[in-house]
Amino acid sequence: MTVVLYNTLSRRKEPLETLEPGKVNIYCCGVTVYDHCHLGHARCYVVWDTVRRYLQWRGYGVYYVQNFTDIDDKILNRARTENTSMQTVADRYTAAYFEDMARLNILEADAYTYATKTLDGIQRLIGELEHKGYAYPADGDVYYAVRKFAGYGKLSGRRLEDLQAGASGRVNPSETLKHDPFDFALWKAAKPGEPSWSSPWGPGRPGWHIECSAMIREQLADTIDIHMGGSDLIFPHHENEIAQSEAATGKPLARYWMHNGMVNVGGEKMSKSLGNFTTIRQLFETNPGLSPMALRLFLLQGQYRKPVDFTAVALAAAQNSWHTLREGLEFGPQFGPNLGWQPQDLAAEAAVLDRETASVQTFQVAMDDDFNTAGGLAVLFDLAKDLRRAGNLITHTGGADTDSETLKNQWQTLVTLAQVLGLQAGPKHQPESPPGLSVAAIEELLDQRQQARAAKDFAASDRIRDQLQAGGIALIDKPGGVTEWYRQS
RNA sequence: GGCGACAUAGCCAAGUGGUAAGGCAGAGGUCUGCAAAACCUCCAUCCCCCGGUUCGAAUCCGGGUGUCGCCUCCA
Incomplete structure (x- = not known):
């Protein structure tokens, strides 16, 4: 090939x-x-x-x-x-x-x-x-x-x-x-x-x-x-x-x-003479939540020779798409240690990734054909979605239904291929001490909420839930009256 | 006027002869006091139009229509 x-x-x-x-x-x-x-x-x-x-x-x-x-x-x-x-x-x-x-x-x-x-x-x-x-x-x-x-x-x-x-x-x-x-x-x-x-x-x-x-x-x-x-x-x-x-x-x-191909705005070429251009820095200034990787993803979703139309809607879609990929990319650092992966293994083994797997082959076939990045991205999304699902199962039910080795291979493949496309999750900006509510305060509020729910005072329990939500704490109500929580990033 | 490219679901988009990848959005279900989250499932009888070739075409050929680019500085 x-x-x-x-x-x-x-x-x-x-x-x-x-x-x-x-x-x-x-x-x-x-x-x-x-x-x-x-x-x-x-x-x-x-x-x-x-x-x-x-x-x-x-x-x-x-x-x-x-x-x-x-x-x-x-x-x-x-x-x-x-x-x-x-x-x-x-x-x-x-x-x-x-x-x-x-x-x-x-x-x-x-x-x-x-x-x-x-x-x-x-x-x-x-x-x-x-x-x-x-x-x-x-x-x-x-x-x-x-x-x-x-x-x-x-x-x-x-x-x-x-x-x-x-x-x-x-x-x-x-x-x-x-x-x-x-x-x-x-x-x-x-x-x-x-x-x-x-x-x-x-x-x-x-x-x-x-x-x-x-x-x-x-x-x-x-x-x-x-x-x-x-x-x-x-x-x-x-x-x-x-x-x-x-x-x-x-x-x-x-x-x-x-x-x-050119970048278009409203179907017309973005150019200096037309005055319809947005600079890269303007874009990120006016969209503080926008990830540079979302822009990169947006640009790679189309064939490089075709014109691409730049719109707010397309950009928002790309941001959501990037979110999906990022969740897959973060699976390793987030769940790997719990699954018994050694951090040094991750880098070393990714470098000698097995290229004979179906995922890598599909990616390569697409990319070999005049750099079909859109086709290649489909492979990344398949992997990312699997990993996201596994991560969610671990968070919500305590365990994934896929074995650790498979997940590790999937994650390494994803990271490697994403790297080839220049897509990187980047270091997680973990604040020194998590802002907002302390663990004790959260536990206390959860306790109050549980009591309110038991008393069927749902107005009160929902108020507590809203309060926690506002503080960046998401709740997971599980069957049997058990409530878990996690900080939203 | 000359040269060239493109037209696939609500939106973006891959697919160049074998019966429509993927993303975003959306819908239904499970769970729940209701939510959220999560999980499961669904989402183009059809690829701009009209002809033709073929057992078979989104994919090839002919003819239309539409959109865009270059011909001036431009990534």
């Missing part, structure tokens, strides 16, 4: 065959650091983080590189309005990026690259393209001559003639420096007051697309295994990357191109 993934380049699912057996080189287009990340970014990086985790679990040595675009007009504009420097703005939102991603349990890349730290590579690449006749300088700018590259359009499936027809109203004829409306800037001459770097073409800064081509070459190789990013980057960004890199090296830039 092998991993199959959808390749935008061929528009088909293809078996993953890496350049070097057992190793996968990945480059993922990162963010332009001029604002906080929104839910579209959340989806993108949750999806690729999950792909990365899965490939690792499947035994691949994964090397994952991601960039920060820290030279850009939008950053510059922001710096201008704030009367500060481009670097200050970039640093701030780079830091914010890391905070947001950590919250969503997204693993850090093996290497991060920055436009500001890639200028040598960028200039070398531009020089090479100029030398080979793919680029031409024009008044301090340097442009890529799109028509020189025969394969232009192969990723996005469009031809220049089509582009011309459709874009006729949108192409700006005032850009006279370009030989052709579809040529794009590799280097932009400095304007007064803007940060700039010296270059053979005069002071200036790099265009957007060139940084990725230069970074991939510098950090990875001429040809990498997988290049990923948002589907809105297919054209022109990734198309231009291909044109730049392949013209320079004569080799394919990436064997596989993967693209995630």
Whole structure:
């Protein structure tokens, strides 16, 4: 069995065959650091983080590189309005990026690259393209001559003639420096007051697309295994990357191109220009009870290539779903010791999980098929529900009807597979001393309630029950007049 | 206008030829003074519409309809 993934380049699912057996080189287009990340970014990086985790679990040595675009007009504009420097703005939102991603349990890349730290590579690449006749300088700018590259359009499936027809109203004829409306800037001459770097073409800064081509070459190789990013980057960004890199090296830039679908709001793409975006931090500020894992789960419940509609209802459903999974994940720490599991066993044995079980196989079959996370999640829910049931039976009746060994295996499987999807219950925040009522006070109130019930003064007994409930104490009335209680978390 | 994607229950969603996973919500039952919790059970004769291929189609083919994305910065 092998991993199959959808390749935008061929528009088909293809078996993953890496350049070097057992190793996968990945480059993922990162963010332009001029604002906080929104839910579209959340989806993108949750999806690729999950792909990365899965490939690792499947035994691949994964090397994952991601960039920060820290030279850009939008950053510059922001710096201008704030009367500060481009670097200050970039640093701030780079830091914010890391905070947001950590919250969503997204693993850090093996290497991060920055436009500001890639200028040598960028200039070398531009020089090479100029030398080979793919680029031409024009008044301090340097442009890529799109028509020189025969394969232009192969990723996005469009031809220049089509582009011309459709874009006729949108192409700006005032850009006279370009030989052709579809040529794009590799280097932009400095304007007064803007940060700039010296270059053979005069002071200036790099265009957007060139940084990725230069970074991939510098950090990875001429040809990498997988290049990923948002589907809105297919054209022109990734198309231009291909044109730049392949013209320079004569080799394919990436064997596989993967693209995630957009996050929609009310059926429309969430985007800056539409102004309909919610930042990750806004979401959690306005929904204090929302778990970051619920957002992650929400994003993994759909196929990564399809658009997903973000609604309050869907989010609430995901929160409830996460609750179910979390109860299963917490079964181990909660009940394991009572069932005779040794804490050290839990971690050690999970690491060498038996992969031949039906659960793991079902999970793997789903995930092998272009990362079918929704299919994989079904396995997690089956396990979590079984464990939740067992836990409830222990709490409510004193014992489960499944043997300890089976429960342990189920729990370890659940934890392991959840980890592959980046879903973690996280440490239980147990307060030092439980707040509210003391055990003695609770026992006293229960005693009073029992007396009231015996006297059939149900108004009084219900009042006590409400009082306890308000203090976070839930009651379980059992047959025979026995009442048990537990603190609700 | 060009290119592309998608359409499955109240909602989300998997499933690409063999007779509809999973989640959320909901319903009934047991228990209870009533609840809560828990446990048990149920919840798409059918996959946008119309044709076709096939012993058999949500799945393949043809034709519609609808929604969305890209073609400008975008994850």
